[in-house]
Amino acid sequence: MFNTLLRAGLKLLIYCGKTRLEFTTREETIRDGLVTKSIKRVVCKLGGTSSKTLDMGWCLDFGAIDWTDLSMALREFVANAIDRTVREKGEFLPALVGEDLRVAIVEDGAVRARDSYTRVFVEVNPDVQRFYGELPRRFLHFSGIPSLVKVSQLREQTTLRLAEGQWWWD
16 A cells, blocks of 8 residues: 555655654666666655664565555555554544544644554645545545444345346346
């Protein structure tokens, strides 16, 4: 998911408590004895409690065949935040009310660490803006009625029957 954002040219910052993680790429030339190729290696620059730059061990092309849509990566970040909140707190509603679980568009000056929290900041472009606008449709958690997440919604049952050697929907 990091690579999807980086391929889209978006800046990605993650704060784990006070430690800042900034994912970028660096150009590198590789040679296998027959071919010379230029690649972009993914690196993570640390800030806050450290100033190291870590080589992540993969190149930007990793996942390019399967991870083609920016919304796939954004969905993963939101889903992971919801999953972690439910694991820690038992449910998400109090976290929404207390803004411990939050998805919002913030100004550059509001991009900062918060002790004991993991915060993910993705640069906004039109696709990110669209995803944010669709958030209530993508996740009931952020809809006008987040309690719908706990409601079982059953649809009219559709049965598949065999008639005269053909499959058809009833």
